[in-house]
Amino acid sequence: MTDPSTTDQSTTDQSTTVASTTVPSDAPAEGVPGKGTSAKGVPSEVSEGAPSEGAISRRRLLGTAGATGLALGAAGGAVGYAAGSSFSSDASSSSASGEEVAPLSSLGAGEVMFQGKHQPGITTPLQARGHLVAFDLAAGAGRKEAAALLRRWSETARRLMAGEAAAQDDTGVARDAGPSSLTVTFGFGHSFFARTGLEKQRPDSLDPLPDFSSDQLDKARSNGDLWVQIGADDALVAFHALRTIQKDAGGAARVRWQMNGFNRSPGATAHPMTARNLMGQIDGTRNPKPAEPDFDERIFVPESGASGEPAWMANGSYAVVRRIRMLLDDWEQLSLKEQENVIGRRKSDGAPLSGGSKATETTEMDLGKTDSRGDLLVPINAHARISRPDQNGGAAMLRRPFSFHDGIDAKGVPDAGLLFVCWQADPLRGFVTVQRKLDRGDALSKFIRHESSGLFAVPGGAAKGEYVGQRLLEG
Ligand SMILES: C=CC1=C(C)c2cc3[nH]c(cc4nc(cc5[nH]c(cc1n2)c(C)c5CCC(=O)O)C(CCC(=O)O)=C4C)c(C)c3C=C
Ligand SMILES: [Fe+2]
Numbered sequence: 081m082t083d084p085s086t087t088d089q090s091t092t093d094q095s096t097t098v099a100s101t102t103v104p105s106d107a108p109a110e111g112v113p114g115k116g117t118s119a120k121g122v123p124s125e126v127s128e129g130a131p132s133e134g135a136i137s138r139r140r141l142l143g144t145a146g147a148t149g150l151a152l153g154a155a156g157g158a159v160g161y162a163a164g165s166s167f168s169s170d171a172s173s174s175s176a177s178g179e180e181v182a183p184l185s186s187l188g189a190g191e192v193m194f195q196g197k198h199q200p201g202i203t204t205p206l207q208a209r210g211h212l213v214a215f216d217l218a219a220g221a222g223r224k225e226a227a228a229l230l231r232r233w234s235e236t237a238r239r240l241m242a243g244e245a246a247a248q249d250d251t252g253v254a255r256d257a258g259p260s261s262l263t264v265t266f267g268f269g270h271s272f273f274a275r276t277g278l279e280k281q282r283p284d285s286l287d288p289l290p291d292f293s294s295d296q297l298d299k300a301r302s303n304g305d306l307w308v309q310i311g312a313d314d315a316l317v318a319f320h321a322l323r324t325i326q327k328d329a330g331g332a333a334r335v336r337w338q339m340n341g342f343n344r345s346p347g348a349t350a351h352p353m354t355a356r357n358l359m360g361q362i363d364g365t366r367n368p369k370p371a372e373p374d375f376d377e378r379i380f381v382p383e384s385g386a387s388g389e390p391a392w393m394a395n396g397s398y399a400v401v402r403r404i405r406m407l408l409d410d411w412e413q414l415s416l417k418e419q420e421n422v423i424g425r426r427k428s429d430g431a432p433l434s435g436g437s438k439a440t441e442t443t444e445m446d447l448g449k450t451d452s453r454g455d456l457l458v459p460i461n462a463h464a465r466i467s468r469p470d471q472n473g474g475a476a477m478l479r480r481p482f483s484f485h486d487g488i489d490a491k492g493v494p495d496a497g498l499l500f501v502c503w504q505a506d507p508l509r510g511f512v513t514v515q516r517k518l519d520r521g522d523a524l525s526k527f528i529r530h531e532s533s534g535l536f537a538v539p540g541g542a543a544k545g546e547y548v549g550q551r552l553l554e555g
Contacts, residue, residue, distance in 0.1 A: 187260065187261075187347065188258030188260050188313075188314060189258045189259070190259060190261035191242065192204055192261055193241070194241045194242070198380060198395055198540060198541045199397075199541045200265060200541070201263035201265035201480075202379070202397055203379075204263050204311065206311075206344075207261055207311035208312070208313045208314070208315070208342060208345045209313070209314070209319075209340075209482075210309065210340070210342065210343070210499065211310040211318055211319075211322045211338065211340050211341075212307070212308075212338070212340075212501070213307070213308045213310070213326070213339075214269070214304025214305075214306065214308075214335070214337050215304060215308070215334060216306075216334060216336045217275050217276070217306070217333050218332055221332045222275065223276040223553060226272070226275075226276050226332070227549075227553040227554065229328070229329065229332045229333060230266065230547050230548055230549045230550070232328045233308070233547075234542055234547035234548045235547070236321075236325060236328055237321075237548075238542075240254075240259075240262055240317075241259055241262045241263065241264065242259060243258050243259040249327075250324075251320065253320040254314075254316055254321075257314050259317070260314035261312060261313045262311070262321055263309075263311045264308065264309070264321055265308070265309040265538060266308055266548045266549065267306070267309075267538040268286075268305070268536060268538075268539075268552070269286070269303050269304050269306065269307060269534065269537075270282065270288060270535070271303065271304070272306060273286075276553075278552065278553075281390050281392065283389055284388070285389065285507055285537070286535060286536075289507070289511075289512060289533060289535055292515055292516070293519055294529075295530050295533070297531065297533050300336075301339075301403065302533045303336075303533070303534050303535070304336040304337065304534060305333070306333060307399070307536040310322050310325065311482075313345070322338075337532070339403060339499050340484060340486075341482025341499040342482055342485075357406075358408065359408070359419070359527070361423055361430070362430030362441060363479075363481070365425070365441050365442075366464070367479055368476050377505065378504065378505060379397055379477075379503050380396065381393045381394060381395065381396045381397065381505050387506075390552075391555070392551040392552040392555055393539060394551075395541065396537060396538050396540045397503045397505065398503070398504055398505070398506070398507045398510075398535065398536070399502070399534075400500075400511040400533075400534070400535055401501050401533070401535075402498075402499075402532065402534075403484070403499055403531045403533075404497045404498045404499075405497040405530075405531050406494075406496055406497040407527050408493075408496060409493055409494070410526070411527045420433060421433070421459050421462065422462065422523040422524050423462060423463050423464050424445070424462025424463065424465050426439075429441055432446070432464070433457045433458050434447070434458050445464070445465070445468075446458075447465060461522060461523040463518070463524040466518065466521070466522060467518060467522075472514050473509075473513065475509055475513035475514050476510060477502040477503060477504040477510040477511055479500065480502070480503060481499055481501055482499040482501070483498060483499070484497060484498070539552060
């Protein structure tokens with residue numbers, strides 16, 4: 081069993097109130113109950129119900145949050161959609177055989193707050209579905225149109241994340257579901273600033289990423305004026321948000337590229353644990369944790385201007401997005417031992433190869449340990465060795481990826497891999513430093529291909545009544 085406190089999935093957004101989960105979940109709910117959430121993590125407005133400005137709250141349509149969503153039984157994951165039933169999210173119950181089963185829970189009730197110091201979707205636990213979309217401003221659209229768009233998008237994000245319907249012409253696709261931990265995150269690309277006459281406000285940190293020798297990038301699926309990351313634990317909730325955001329763009333912006341991804345569904349594993357990727361590895365073990373003293377400094381732009389960052393980026397972060405194809409046909413030819421040597425960790429439980437049979441995922445890696453023949457137990461080119469902060473002058477990033485699978489390509493091989501999204505206060509010190517090192521001799525590089533790339537400035541969270549990016553667009 082892995083220690084959930086070590087996993088990226090256990091991280092919680094500072095602006096997050098996640099519904100309590102009383103059954104094992106891949107996304108442990110550590111959210112501190114706060115505004116809009118009862119002590120049990122279930123939205124407290126449910127019975128009082130005060131949907132804003134005439135909106136019909138989806139939660140109200142559902143009756144009570146406790147009576148909605150997916151009811152998960154621990155015994156084999158017995159599942160029933162319990163809308164309108166008397167199922168409760170915190171009541172224990174018995175199976176037909178009289179056997180005690182775990183209390184029911186509602187995945188749909190998970191709610192992340194839109195407003196906060198940081199935007200949602202950065203430290204939020206991994207969600208089951210994700211859409212990454214880049215937009216380019218339409219010809220003739222400038223700062224005014226961009227400001228109006230960000231205002232519309234922010235209002236949509238706030239409403240949908242609270243489980244309300246869209247302000248206009250809601251399609252009804254998500255009407256039976258709760259917020260399902262929906263997050264919508266907005267960022268600006270390098271090209272946005274010239275398009276809007278805001279060049280002077282463009283952070284140096286947005287300078288284009290250098291070329292890496294192993295890049296095989298498709299320009300049409302890279303970069304973009306604006307970037308939106310959508311995540312939710314329900315596929316329809318995520319799609320609904322995507323569609324609403326696309327419709328909100330109206331004539332102001334058009335989609336440049338879109339990528340769709342997924343993670344394991346909460347509750348799929350017997351215990352909360354770090355995610356696995358499509359190569360089967362436990363991935364995310366050594367992510368920085370919000371409780372660590374240097375977490376904020378590594379991931380978020382500080383409030384003071386001392387960093388050389390523009391004031392509008394205070395509490396923001398930089399997202400590097402890479403579509404990384406996994407060459408699964410080649411990878412799967414390797415023996416288990418060969419696969420483990422590529423990473424430097426055991427495939428079964430993520431323990432470092434230097435740790436011996438008693439090691440666990442959290443055992444410290446011993447970089448100098450050798451076997452009886454004097455060979456390093458963690459090979460010199462192992463991915464988990466050379467990507468470490470202590471091998472890269474302290475460089476660190478918060479990795480928050482989605483897997484993708486877009487079928488079989490023209491050559492008959494799986495078009496599958498990782499939508500690698502990483503967050504840092506300074507992309508040059510974070511992603512670029514580590515990727516330069518990986519580019520020079522990562523054992524994993526034979527089995528992956530970077531196919532597209534983006535770098536986006538993601539401003540801090542919106543205050544009440546504010547829209548994301550307002551300090552840039554109206555500053
Ligand atoms: C430039 C940054 C990185 C890229 C690109 C990248 C791609 C990539 N990684 C895996 C699988 C694993 N990565 C692991 C650790 C790890 N990877 C990076 C950075 C990049 N990875 C870092 C900073 C770390 C942590 C290093 C540390 O602090 O010890 C691991 C080991 C488990 C873990 O700590 O998460 C795996 C497995 C894949 C499959 C991949 C591209 C498809
Ligand atoms: Fe990695």
